[in-house]
Amino acid sequence: MRIIRILLGVVAAAGMSACGVNPVTGKSEIQFVSEADEIKMGEENYAPMRQAEGGEMEVMPELTVYVSEVINKLAAVANRESNRNLPYEIKVLNTSVPNAWAMPGGKMAINRGLLTELKSESELAAVLGHEIVHAAARHGAKAQERGTLLQGALLAGTLGAAVGGVDGDTAAIALGAAGVGAQMVNMKYGRDQELEADAYGMRYMKLAGYDPQGAITLQETFVRLSNAHDAKSNFFEDLFASHPPSQERVDRNKAMAAELGSGGIIGEQEYQTRIAALTKAKPAYDKYDQAEAALKKKDYAAAKAATNEALKLLPMEGRFHQLLGEIEVIQKNYKAAIPHYEKAIQYNPKYFGSYLGGGVAQYESGNKAKAQEWLKRSNELLPTKPATDYLAKIAQERG
Numbered sequence: 209m210r211i212i213r214i215l216l217g218v219v220a221a222a223g224m225s226a227c228g229v230n231p232v233t234g235k236s237e238i239q240f241v242s243e244a245d246e247i248k249m250g251e252e253n254y255a256p257m258r259q260a261e262g263g264e265m266e267v268m269p270e271l272t273v274y275v276s277e278v279i280n281k282l283a284a285v286a287n288r289e290s291n292r293n294l295p296y297e298i299k300v301l302n303t304s305v306p307n308a309w310a311m312p313g314g315k316m317a318i319n320r321g322l323l324t325e326l327k328s329e330s331e332l333a334a335v336l337g338h339e340i341v342h343a344a345a346r347h348g349a350k351a352q353e354r355g356t357l358l359q360g361a362l363l364a365g366t367l368g369a370a371v372g373g374v375d376g377d378t379a380a381i382a383l384g385a386a387g388v389g390a391q392m393v394n395m396k397y398g399r400d401q402e403l404e405a406d407a408y409g410m411r412y413m414k415l416a417g418y419d420p421q422g423a424i425t426l427q428e429t430f431v432r433l434s435n436a437h438d439a440k441s442n443f444f445e446d447l448f449a450s451h452p453p454s455q456e457r458v459d460r461n462k463a464m465a466a467e468l469g470s471g472g473i474i475g476e477q478e479y480q481t482r483i484a485a486l487t488k489a490k491p492a493y494d495k496y497d498q499a500e501a502a503l504k505k506k507d508y509a510a511a512k513a514a515t516n517e518a519l520k521l522l523p524m525e526g527r528f529h530q531l532l533g534e535i536e537v538i539q540k541n542y543k544a545a546i547p548h549y550e551k552a553i554q555y556n557p558k559y560f561g562s563y564l565g566g567g568v569a570q571y572e573s574g575n576k577a578k579a580q581e582w583l584k585r586s587n588e589l590l591p592t593k594p595a596t597d598y599l600a601k602i603a604q605e606r607g
Contacts, residue, residue, distance in 0.1 A: 232290050232345035232408055239346070241312070246346070247295065250313030254297075258317060259590035262303030263559035265320055267525050268489070271300040274482045275318055278329065279336050281416040283314070286337075289412070290344045298336070302527060302559075304497050307447045310339040312346070322447070323483055324490055325429070329475030330413070330422025337409030337416075337423075338451075345404060406457055410464045419472035420465045427458045492521035496528055503535060511535050526556025533565050542572040553582075560589035567598060576602050 228239035241249075258264060265271050275298050283296035294314035306322040316339050326332050406427075410420040430453035433444050480487070499514035512535050519528045530552035536545035549566030556562060567583035570576075580602050586595045 230345055232341060232404075237346075241346070243292065243294075246343075247313035250311040250315035254311060254315040256590050257311065258299055258301060259560050261317065262301045262305075262319070263527075263556065263561070265300045265302045266556045266558065267302075267522070268300075268320075268485050271320070271323065271483065271486060272298070275300060275323075275332065275336070278332055279316070279340070282333060282337050282340055282412050285412045285415040286340045286344045289415070292344060294343060296340065296343070304493055305447070306444055308335050308339055310342045312343065314340075314343045316340075316343070320486055320493070323486060326479065327425070327429075327476060328422060329479040329482075330418045330420075330473060331426045332422075332479060333413050333416065333418040333473075334409065334420075334423035334426045337412045337418075338405045339409075340412060341405040341408045342401070345401075345408065402451060403457065403460055406461055407464050410461065410468060414468045414472060417473050419470065419474050420461075420468050421470065422474065424458065424461045424465055427453055427461055431455060431458060489522050489525075492518045492525065492528075495521070496525075496531065499531055503531070503538070508535055508539060524555050526552040526554070526559065526562060529555065530559075530562045530565060533562070533569065537565055537569055537572075540572075542569045545569040546573065549582075558589070560586045560592070563589070564592060564595050567595065571598055571602070576605070 227236060229235070230237050279296055279298045283294070286296075287293055296314040296316065298316040298318065300323065301317050301319045303319045304321040305319055306325050308316070308318040308322055310316045316336070318335065318339075322335065323332075326335070406423060410423045413420050413423065430444075430448070430451075434448050434453050495514045495518035499511045499518065502508075502510035502514060512532065515528055515531050515535070518525070519532075522528065529548050533545040533548035533552060536542070536548065546566065546569050549562050549569060552559075552562035553566065563582040563586035567579045567581075567586055570582060571579035580599065583595045583599050583602075586592065587599070
């Protein structure tokens with residue numbers, strides 16, 4: 209029992225020695241992760257996270273230019289108000305899933321699927337201001353810290369069980385499973401953190417010159433969608449899982465807007481002008497989504513037809529060419545898949561998926577040298593098990 213008391217004492221001492229003040233709220237809190245560590249964490253995980261979430265909008269780089277302009281206005285306010293110097297950065301990702309996220313240290317992303325749902329620049333500022341607070345108020349860092357404390361407590365409990373007769377291997381397995389589970393749970397922000405991000409995000413909006421009413425209309429839209437029982441509401445599942453809407457958030461936002469005062473940039477016309485290319489291309493992406501749904505049902509003819517319709521509307525979108533390659537690979541038409549992957553790489557040379565699928569098609573077609581080249585590039589962008597398995601096959605065959 210003595211070792212348990214020592215470990216619990218270490219955890220308690222660490223908590224007392226790591227007390228700090230939240231840079232946004234001014235409240236005291238335990239802090240193990242430094243600002244430098246936050247920034248490093250974001251920098252190390254930002255690129256692979258973007259790859260895993262659909263890659264960047266190579267076909268419309270002007271979208272990232274636009275949202276970066278808005279984020280820079282809000283970031284200047286946030287860093288001044290919180291007395292921090294986070295290197296905020298944002299990218300628009302090529303996925304129809306309506307969502308946005310922020311990593312520790314200020315690395316952020318917003319999906320094209322969410323941009324098409326917004327109605328004004330003030331609503332965009334509401335989304336980005338909310339995500340800025342998640343970074344500025346250390347919400348992601350606190351998730352890491354909670355995991356650290358939880359694992360410390362679990363370690364003491366597990367060793368206690370081992371002392372009571374549980375073998376060491378079982379204890380190690382229990383600790384590992386609990387640690388992974390805690391990390392998964394902590395990926396979602398709690399109610400208090402969501403309300404905090406709304407409130408301070410609206411303050412940053414106002415200070416940056418935006419009308420805070422955008423935060424109200426945004427939440428009202430999300431509440432309506434979450435209450436609807438149709439396919440569109442299901443499409444918002446990822447967004448609502450990580451940022452659950454509620455009437456409470458609408459009411460809190462209304463109260464905050466009354467406190468801050470009306471007035472400021474709404475920017476409906478500006479917003480529609482700046483995302484005009486995406487609005488025009490939405491029917492093409494809708495066809496692409498239909499093609500993916502058909503492919504999941506193994507209706508290859510329908511998937512190919514919908515993808516070709518999408519390509520007629522937006523011929524320079526690499527993801528459409530990639531999907532045609534995937535349809536051929538699934539049907540084991542490997543040689544027919546290669547030209548599609550070549551086009552995908554031509555139009556979207558920074559996305560891992562085209563190199564991965566193309567590498568598989570090249571390998572199965574007998575071109576091991578090209579397969580190795582593309583699979584290596586795929587792993588450089590985002591390490592995956594399939595790419596590594598095929599590279600291992602090539603290495604084994606070469607002795």
